[in-house]
Structure formats: structure tokens, C-alpha cells
Amino acid sequence: DTAVSQTPKYLVTQMGNDKSIKCEQNLGHDTMYWYKQDSKKFLKIMFSYNNKELIINETVPNRFSPKSPDKAHLNLHINSLELGDSAVYFCASSQGSVGNTIYFGEGSWLTVV
Amino acid sequence: DQQVKQNSPSLSVQEGRISILNCDYTNSMFDYFLWYKKYPAEGPTFLISISSIKDKNEDGRFTVFLNKSAKHLSLHIVPSQPGDSAVYFCAASRTGTASKLTFGTGTRLQVTL
Numbered sequence: 001d002t003a004v005s006q007t008p009k010y011l012v013t014q015m016g017n018d019k020s021i022k023c024e025q026n027l028g029h030d031t032m033y034w035y036k037q038d039s040k041k042f043l044k045i046m047f048s049y050n051n052k053e054l055i056i057n058e059t060v061p062n063r064f065s066p067k068s069p070d071k072a073h074l075n076l077h078i079n080s081l082e083l084g085d086s087a088v089y090f091c092a093s094s095q096g097s098v099g100n101t102i103y104f105g106e107g108s109w110l111t112v113v
Numbered sequence: 114d115q116q117v118k119q120n121s122p123s124l125s126v127q128e129g130r131i132s133i134l135n136c137d138y139t140n141s142m143f144d145y146f147l148w149y150k151k152y153p154a155e156g157p158t159f160l161i162s163i164s165s166i167k168d169k170n171e172d173g174r175f176t177v178f179l180n181k182s183a184k185h186l187s188l189h190i191v192p193s194q195p196g197d198s199a200v201y202f203c204a205a206s207r208t209g210t211a212s213k214l215t216f217g218t219g220t221r222l223q224v225t226l
Contacts, residue, residue: 004156035214043157043202043216056213090156101147102214104156 003027004105006091012111013081020077021108023091031055032074033092033102034066043090049074081112116140117205119217126224132190134220136203139184143205147214148177148188151200160201161188193224 006023013019025032033056034046048056049068063079078085091105118137126132134148144165149157163170163177163186170177176189190197203217 041218045213048213092156101159101162103159104149106154106156 004091004093004103006089006105006108008108009106010109010111012113015081015083015112017081018077018079019081019110020075021089021091021110022073022075023105024073025091025093025103025105026072027093027095027103029093029095029103030071031094031096031100032068032071033094034074034076035090035092035104037088037090037107039087046089047074047076078110083112086110086112115218116143117203117215117217119201119203119220121220122218123221123223126193126222128195128224128226129192132188132193132197132222132224134188134190134201134203134222136186136188136217137184138186138205140205140207140215141184142207143215144208145206146177146179146186147204147206148175149202149204149216150197151202151219157202190222193222195224195226198222198224 004025031050033048037043046060047066052068065077068074088107090107092102094100094102116139147162148160150160151157161172161175161177163179168179179186200219200221202219204214206214
């Protein structure tokens with residue numbers, strides 16, 4: 001039973017398209033995150049939500065818009081996809097937003113062609 | 114500006130021997146450190162953590178050492194097993210602020226027979 005699950009796992013799409021990646025956690029955590037791992041393997045935070053409130057918003061283009069309908073879900077919508085958006089996107093969650101262990105999903109491999 | 118560095122991209126160790134993975138950080142405000150293990154096509158999996166009030170934390174075959182004055186931590190795996198072959202990421206965060214892990218670039222550990 002997957003604790004943090006995200007769909008789709010693989011996504012190939014054309015430049016200019018709009019796509020969404022969905023994430024759900026069944027750990028009862030109140031904080032969720034999106035991390036991005038780029039081609040150089042750097043894993044960096046993009047967004048964090050605590051109880052559906054945005055608490056971390058790193059320097060990310062406005063084309064990326066997270067949406068948290070409830071504590072267990074955090075979806076990532078990307079508009080007007082660009083080649084440079086190709087990366088692995090990891091959803092994650094933790095209990096509490098301060099200094100707690102973060103648990104990751106399996107990742108969504110996005111390729112923009 | 115990379116605040117968490119893992120200077121060894123790869124490490125090969127014989128089964129049964131000790132694996133030592135190193136990590137350096139530059140931000141003295143970091144006070145919570147974690148190690149994650151990642152297999153191909155999977156998300157990072159939490160392994161072990163340490164708070165800055167400690168200098169050692171042990172969990173089975175895994176021990177993390179923290180040297181605050183040197184801004185250095187290491188993960189020891191003993192004895193190493195073939196199933197330990199993976200990429201290991203060091204991560205750091207600050208308590209008192211919203212959780213935001215800053216990751217190193219990872220070290221690929223290969224445990225040989």
C-alpha cells in the first residue's frame with residue numbers, strides 16, 4: 001500500500017501543452033511538497049503546503065501552479081510546457097512543517113519534446 | 114550556491130566491508146540532517162537522521178556521525194550488503210522554519226560480491 005503515490009509515472013508531451021501530475025498521501029500527514037530533480041541530478045524543493053496553505057514557494061515560473069484540494073492531495077499543474085521542464089518531479093509529505101522527516105513518492109518522469 | 118555537497122559521485126565497496134559516505138555543508142544554520150537512499154526509477158527513501166544536538170545516531174547497520182565544527186557528516190554502513198547498492202543523498206534543513214530539505218547531489222554506492 002503506497003504511502004505517497006503520484007500519477008502519471010511517465011509522461012511525454014509536446015512543448016506548449018498543459019499537463020498535470022497528481023499526488024496523494026495516505027500517511028495522515030498535514031504537509032506536502034513538490035521537489036524537482038533536474039538533468040544534473042539536483043533535487044530541489046519547488047512548493048510546500050501545510051494544511052492546504054502554501055508555505056514554501058521557491059523561485060519557480062508562474063507556469064507551475066500547485067493545488068491542494070485537501071491535506072491528502074497536492075497536484076501540480078504546468079502550463080505552456082518548455083523543453084527545460086523535462087525532469088523528474090517528486091511529491092512528498094511530512095507530519096508537521098518544521099524539521100520533520102519527509103517521505104517521497106516514486107517520482108513522475110516528464111519529458112517535453 | 115550549493116550548500117550541501119557530496120564530493121564523491123561514486124563509491125565501490127566489497128560485501129561485508131564498511132561503506133563510508135561523506136557530506137559537507139556550508140550553511141551553519143542547518144541543524145537537522147538526513148540520509149536518503151534511492152534506487153533507480155524510485156523515489157528517495159528515508160534512511161536515518163541526526164539532530165545537531167547529537168554527534169552520532171545509530172540504527173542497525175547504519176550510523177550517522179555529525180561534526181558540527183567541520184560542518185561534516187558521514188554515513189557508515191557496516192557490514193555492507195549487495196542490496197545497499199543505490200544512490201545515497203545527504204540532506205539538511207533548519208528547524209524553526211518550514212521544512213525545506215536541501216540535498217546534496219548524491220553518491221552512488223556499489224557493493225560488490
